[in-house]
Amino acid sequence: MFSPLNIRIGFYLALRHIKRASIWTTSLIVFVMLLTFLNLVVVTGILVGLVAGINSAYQTHYIGDVIISPLEGEDYIKQSPSILALLDTLPQVTGRTTRYLTSGTLEAGYKSYVGTGQNPNFVSLQVAGIDPSAEDAFTSLGGMILSGAYLDQNDYDQVLIGSQRLAQYSAFAGGGGGLLTVLEDVDVGSVLRLRIGDVEREVTVKGIIDSKLDELSLRLYMPATQLRGLIGRNDYNLSEIAMRLTPGTDPIVFKDLLVRSGVSDYGVVETFEESIPDGVQEITNTFAMLGNMISSVGLVVASITIFIVIFINALTRRKFIGILKGIGIDGKAIEISYMFQSLFYAAIGSGIGLAVLYGFLVPFVAAHPIDFPFSDGILVAPIPDTMVRVALLVVATVIAGYIPARMIVKKNTLDSILGRN
């Protein structure tokens, strides 16, 4: 079928047909191909990008490249000072932040509460003790202040509170208390009662943190020196050590280095990817599958469109197809000419699509992430995956062009010439 001669004739006919076809018809078909391409790539890319946005935010604003956390059943990372000393000697580490974590309760309006029993305006939450400047440098926490001001190392009894813990900002508020308890009537300057174990202290809200990451927007933050005093952590053993590595350093290789250095005897060492909860990966896979399903529908629609276009084209040119066969042109050459036409539509549509995708959409969405409630969605379109989709589109389109051409070409030559059914 694909003899060089047939390909040559097919190309010759297709090229001239495309050259002299109506510019509007060609533009419309190419436009359909462009939309199909974008549907194939962008829908999946946004769905996957939604989760990738979460992952990226976790990495940038919380975990870094590698994180050390307490061993199972432990509250802190043993030998934390020694581990920090080791990290300071490793040139791969470009930045790090440390956190003390503990659980506590926070009570508001307790001075004016006149009811009996427990004041209902309280929440249980995780309290993080941080080095404000190191944390800001590492996670840009200071840039997430919704209201008020960021912490200073010397602040005393000043706290930052995640917006999702406050009724006026929380998406969980007003739900009948089913999902999460929140504090009512608390804002910057409010005085709250913090209880950690048996220790109580009055703290003042200095600022409110707003982030789409639950880990950041559900916590209470205070300077590490303050929290250490509250929980009596005089051994300086930490709850989290997050670190960022020099570009090009493989986190897995670096993790192995820490494990070989014995760090894993005192804490769990995980790369960023390992630290992502399994559920997030499952969501990624599910969204990718959904994207593929939607894209498949788009692919089928495009194939049907091309089928109809080529079928109508071949049907209206049936007489000429008959004449070509009549004067001795191989039917295969005629079929190949239609395959070339389909290939042209798919290639031009995909080419414009690639230019739009990588020249405009990807950089634009990267600069202006899509504001999803739980992440800043980006457009994930890795070139190898995109090329696979381009190949899919081209193959589907060429097949969709071939089938109707074949249907018309195989009709009786004389019937085609004379227009008989």
Add this chain to the structure above:
Amino acid sequence: MIEARNLTKTYKNGDIETHVLKGVSFKADQGEFLAIMGRSGAGKSTFLYQLSLLDQPTTGEIILNGRHAQNMSEKEKMRFRLNTFGYVFQDYALLPDLTALENVVVPLLMQGEQIKSAERKAAKALERVGLGHRLNNLPSQMSGGEQQRASIARAIAHDPKILFADEPTANLDRESSERVMEIFKELHKAGQTIVMVTHEEEYGRMAEKIVRLDDGKIV
């Protein structure tokens, strides 16, 4: 050169059978100019389609240069049509997307000619029918007579053994018809075998031999 023996052609439409050819025998030698004539519905075009391997007779034999057509595969018939025959159709049958030159080039390419050589031959054929100035015109930019001449150029560009023409002047005005017939006469003089179907006595008489058909039989 070409011989038909007792050809019949019957079309079936449900239970109805229409016998278009009823045992036609015929012979044409090399260099002859034959006109197949008859009134409308006599079976002239059907006969031409059988002879030119565009259709398959119901019964009978066609022998081309000693080869029996019924023993040829579809591919062989296609090659025969490409290399040995030339066709001129009533309605010109040029491809609308291709210029006059390109219409003539396509069958030459199919014969394995390289593009440049095919273009040279095509241009020569078009000049031969007086269309040297229309090489790059699309069919829609040419008159009916010019289109028919382009169609003749396509049919003769590869020097076919037999030129089949089906009512080549039926759609043309008098002047264009005469021009086409002049070309046929010139081709015949140059040794071209021509089998032409026509219902116009005036043009039929230009052939050296007339075969008359009536009701599917030679009369």
